[in-house]
Amino acid sequence: MIALFDKYPDLRNRLPYVALGQFPTPVSRLARLGERLGIEHLYTKNDGLSGSEFGGNKIRKLEFLLGDALRQGAAEVLTFGCAGSNHAMATAICARRVGLKSISMLLPQPNAHYVRRNLLMSHANGAELHLYPTLKSCEEGTAALLEQREQATGAKPYVIPAGGSAPLGVVGFVNAAFELAHQIARGDMPQPDVLYVAAGTVGTAAGLVLGLRVLDMQTRLIPVRVTVPRFANNRRIAELCTETSALLHDIAAGFPELEIGPDHAPIREGFLGEAYARFTREAMEAVGMAKELEGVKLEGTYTGKTMSALIADAREGKLEGKTVLFWNTHNARDFASAIAEVDYHGLPRPFHRFFEEPVQQLDRE
Numbered sequence: 001m002i003a004l005f006d007k008y009p010d011l012r013n014r015l016p017y018v019a020l021g022q023f024p025t026p027v028s029r030l031a032r033l034g035e036r037l038g039i040e041h042l043y044t045k046n047d048g049l050s051g052s053e054f055g056g057n058k059i060r061k062l063e064f065l066l067g068d069a070l071r072q073g074a075a076e077v078l079t080f081g082c083a084g085s086n087h088a089m090a091t092a093i094c095a096r097r098v099g100l101k102s103i104s105m106l107l108p109q110p111n112a113h114y115v116r117r118n119l120l121m122s123h124a125n126g127a128e129l130h131l132y133p134t135l136k137s138c139e140e141g142t143a144a145l146l147e148q149r150e151q152a153t154g155a156k157p158y159v160i161p162a163g164g165s166a167p168l169g170v171v172g173f174v175n176a177a178f179e180l181a182h183q184i185a186r187g188d189m190p191q192p193d194v195l196y197v198a199a200g201t202v203g204t205a206a207g208l209v210l211g212l213r214v215l216d217m218q219t220r221l222i223p224v225r226v227t228v229p230r231f232a233n234n235r236r237i238a239e240l241c242t243e244t245s246a247l248l249h250d251i252a253a254g255f256p257e258l259e260i261g262p263d264h265a266p267i268r269e270g271f272l273g274e275a276y277a278r279f280t281r282e283a284m285e286a287v288g289m290a291k292e293l294e295g296v297k298l299e300g301t302y303t304g305k306t307m308s309a310l311i312a313d314a315r316e317g318k319l320e321g322k323t324v325l326f327w328n329t330h331n332a333r334d335f336a337s338a339i340a341e342v343d344y345h346g347l348p349r350p351f352h353r354f355f356e357e358p359v360q361q362l363d364r365e
């Protein structure tokens with residue numbers, strides 16, 4: 001079900017799209033966690049179930065991005081992330097499913113068990129993996145690789161930015177807002193007053209901001225910053241909203257062309273901790289509470305930090321009497337069996353250290 005296409009049929013006919021996920025993702029009540037926090041109406045939308053093999057928020061973006069790669073006749077896609085990037089892994093899995101080769105240009109990050117799993121899963125899905133020590137060397141390596149691929153194959157790989165946060169990827173989350181509106185209309189949950197979501201490369205937040213605005217929903221989005229301000233900032237959200245709105249308006253004239261200002265959904269600061277992917281005590285407490293009270297799996301890089309912002313607001317009494325929605329962007333599928341036989345020695349040498357060095361202290365998996 002692509003709710004956006006039902007509303008704007010021109011988009012169905014003209015937007016690049018390849019079905020990869022299972023939608024709508026379920027909405028459910030978090031009654032016990034809500035009770036513990038003094039929030040009477042606490043709900044979650046579980047994008048963890050967006051894919052059968054691997055879920056999470058990247059599937060929504062990849063349906064449009066890989067649709068575009070296929071439409072352009074690409075044979076390879078190239079994308080970016082940190083070593084444990086969920087986006088890079090989701091791209092590897094989905095690209096293989098639609099017959100594309102994938103290349104991941106990766107950067108160092110704090111070590112964690114999930115970094116190992118994601119690297120093994122990317123490798124098992126045939127991704128070509130490169131690790132660079134710095135952003136600058138990654139950019140230089142990318143330019144050289146694109147050049148070399150063009151000479152070897154006659155075409156450059158289709159490039160997907162970090163997190164899939166290009167306007168076409170953002171469309172996936174404009175659709176997600178329409179999907180939520182549909183679920184509210186049919187009674188799955190009341191309209192939320194407040195919606196918490198992780199802000200990494202902010203395509204997810206931007207799509208929701210634009211979708212909620214077009215739907216004229218009075219839900220306040222709180223994007224919780226989990227990475228450096230260079231990626232997650234108010235200006236970037238506004239820019240992505242404006243570009244995506246223009247893209248959709250060009251294709252379907254009925255879709256409004258909006259300018260969304262940087263103050264529309266201000267990013268929530270204070271929950272990142274020391275660095276991207278460096279777990280915090282507050283995030284680990286949130287992960288523990290979600291698991292213990294609801295059996296919901298969160299993690300330390302994105303959703304734990306986002307939930308820790310929600311918990312802090314609840315404890316300050318800011319959510320009293322409110323209907324609150326927590327958008328779970330984290331994969332809920334167990335892919336342990338797919339990587340059980342994969343040996344890390346098969347990965348390029350620079351990645352071995354993630355398997356040989358200890359994980360960060362707060363990672364108690």
Ligand SMILES: *Cc1c(COP(=O)(O)O)cnc(C)c1O
Nearest residue numbers: 086163200201202203204302329
């Ligand atoms: C990538 C990711 C996010 C952040 O989404 P952006 O669109 O990059 O802001 C949130 N949660 C999880 C689990 C992710 O993998």
